[in-house]
Amino acid sequence: MKSPLVIYWSRRDFRLADNPALLAALLHSKKENIPFLPIFILEDYMTEGNPIHQFGLPSRWFLSRALPDFASQFKDFVIYKGKAVVTLKAIAEHVDVTVYVNDDVYVDFYTQVEKLQAAGITVHVSEDALSVPKDTRSQEGKLYSVFTPFKKNVWxxxxxxxxxxxxEVTDVLTLTRAERQLLPKEVVATTEALEVEFRKSRLLQAGKHIIDLDTLTAAPEFQDWYISEAEALERFKGYLQSGDLDGYRKNRDSLELDAVGAGKTSKMSLALAWGLVSSRTLVSLIQRHFEESFDNPFSSRVSEGALTYISELIWREFYRYQLFHHPELMDTEFQERFRGTIAWVEDKTAEARFIAWIKGETGYPVVDAAMKQIAETGWMHNRSRMVVASILTKNLGVDWRWGQEYFRAALIDLDEASNNGGWQWGASVGADPKPIRIFNPELQAKNYDASGAYQKRWLESDKNFSLLAPSVPIVEHKTAREEALKRYGLSKEEPRDY
Ligand SMILES: Cc1cc2nc3c(=O)[nH]c(=O)nc-3n(C[C@H](O)[C@H](O)[C@H](O)COP(=O)(O)OP(=O)(O)OC[C@H]3O[C@@H](n4cnc5c(N)ncnc54)[C@H](O)[C@@H]3O)c2cc1C
Structure with a gap:
């Protein structure tokens, strides 16, 4: 008879606090005195830098630091390499495994769980990816497709x-060295060892083109972004102490504030995307800070900034909810009327424009500044993300899927659901599309970077750059707008110029 083993299968949840699967696994192990083994499975798509299964360089960089940090907190933590199902089945040949894992919003995850269960492995899936029920429905029993009613329902x-x-992860029973040696080969949990596993390439697939980012932009600097669970929590507490959250509603769109480092947004996206903190923890810290439950979103008594912040966290839930129910959204428009109906510019033009956009050479200064920000740091302000998504799709007529792929390859805070939702929103083809917006880059710069601090910050290295005499855009906005109307099949009245 095989001896029992409780496994906590860590995926994107590198935290000890508020980690339901980890807690459930520990409880089982301690209650029944069964050895406990926390593991991570390094799958091929993560290491190989294949543009088809995009796992960008920023993700590879972050993982090679976050994994050893997380692992070091456990008595034993094992990294395996290979396909998840194959690896867990190989372990199950030697021990009687019970797996605990947090849920996800991808179909692939549920397919893996089914395969494990079919192989006789007990798998307990904890609710974690969303903090509200995945099956939230309207009174008519329908899934929500618009944000505001969804928010009202789940608030x-x-x-x-x-x-x-x-x-508490140290006081646990673990396998003996001899028992571990029977299991699949382990990868050493150090950054150096992991970096050997990861390819360094930066390839991207856009339509039928394979684009090598190394030929377009210098390798980014991610150093400032590295953060552990403890640091993420401290940073958020500091954000609350600073009072910045109070001004969040007013300031969150300001590119000027972002440029001068006064922040005003919390920069928690990386920690949330990699599961270093849960959104539940952020909400509870906000509640403790303001000594307020925030259960009435219409109350005028409470901090407006905090209400807006919570609402943004619910956007994150909304996009996860959409991707969970509609996995096809990764490459299909939510809006049926736009499926296969938008006449994107022809391929050669699209490729040239896409490359100019990536390099920050569109001639729209605010767009170019934003594209330099992501290329140099792996992160971009939310206002800029909305602007560059609208400009790529509307002004330049390039398919939103290409933009989505570039962000997947370039973002350090990549969250597939928010990225997909953001791109579909930017292209006005997603859930909650109204009104259809055509961003005007000049107006956006005037409204959100009036002093030009953001544009100067990111374009100053270009000797020819002058805000007073910007270069000529590759498509002049007025013409671009008219072309976008035709491309989308819209009447002149329908879209608003933002
Ligand atoms: C085209 C496009 C792509 C995007 N891709 C991603 C992505 O890959 N990963 C990602 O985390 N966010 C993405 N966003 C959403 C948003 O831009 C970032 O979450 C935000 O800029 C992160 O900065 P912050 O942590 O300082 O945000 P804050 O303003 O401090 O917001 C706090 C948190 O709320 C959530 N949030 C805020 N705004 C949004 C939003 N519009 N949609 C969903 N969640 C939001 C994030 O988790 C964020 O960390 C994208 C938006 C667009 C328009």
């Missing part, structure tokens, strides 16, 4: 979801 649930305690 109270979202602010009242309980945060689970921090896991």
């Amino acid at each position: 109270v649930k979202f602010v009242s979801t309980k945060v689970q305690k921090k896991a």
Whole structure:
């Protein structure tokens, strides 16, 4: 008879606090005195830099630091390499495995779970990816497709979801060295060892083109972005102490503030995307800071900034909810009327424009500044993300899927659901599309970077750059707007110029 083993299968949840699968695994192991083994499985798509299964250089860079950091907190933590199902089945040949794992919003994850269960492995899936029920429906029993009614429905649930305690991971029974040696080969949990596993290439697939980012932009500097669970929590507490959250509603769109480092947004996206903190924990810290439950979103008594911040966290839930229910969204428009109907510019023009956009050479200064920001740091302000998505799709007429792929390859805070939702929103083809917006880059710069600080910050290295005499855009906005109307089949009245 095989001896029992409890496995916590870590995926994108590198935290000890409020980690439901980890807590459940520990409880089982301690209650029944069964050895506990936390693991991560390094799958081929993560290491190989294949543009088809995009796992960008920023993700590879971050993982090679976050994994050893997370692993070091456990008595034993094992990294395996290979396909998840194959690896877990190989372990199950030697021990009687029970797997605990947090849920996800991808179909692939559920397929993996089914395959494991079919092989006789017990798998417990904990709810974590969303803090509100995945099956949230309207009174008519329908799934939501518009944000505001979804938010109204889930608000109270979202602010009242309980945060689970921090896991105690050292006082546990572990496998003996001899028992571990029977299991598949381990990868050493150090950054150096992991970096050997990861390819350094930066390839990207856009339509039928394979684009090598190394030929377009210098390798980015990610150093400032590295953060552990403890640091992420400290950073957020500092954000609350600074009072910046109070001004969040007013300031969150300001590119000027972003440029001068005064922040005003929390920069928690990386920590949330990699599961270093849960959104539940952020909400509970906000509640503690303001000594307020925030269960009434219409109350005028409470901090407007905090209400807006919670609302943004619910956008994140909304996009996860959409991707969970509509996995086809990764490459299909939410809006049926736009499926296969938009006449994107012909291929050669699209390729040239896409490359100019990546390099920050569109001639629209605010767009070029934003594209330099992402190329140099792996991160971009939300206002800029909206602007560059609208300009690529509307002004330059390039398919939103290409933009989505570039962000997948370039973002350090990549969250597939938010990225997909953001791109579909930017292209006005997604859930909650109204009004259809055509961003005017000059107007955007005037409204959100009036002093030009953001544009100067990112374009100053270009000797020819002058805000007073910017270069000529590759497509002049007025013409671009008219072309976009035709491309989308819209009447002149329908879209608003933003
Ligand atoms: C085209 C496009 C692509 C995007 N891709 C991503 C992505 O890959 N990963 C990602 O985390 N966010 C993405 N966003 C959303 C948003 O731009 C970032 O979450 C935000 O800029 C992160 O900065 P912050 O942490 O300072 O945000 P804050 O303003 O401090 O917001 C706090 C948190 O709320 C969530 N949030 C804020 N705005 C949004 C939003 N519009 N949609 C969903 N969640 C939001 C994020 O988790 C964020 O960290 C994208 C938006 C667009 C328009």
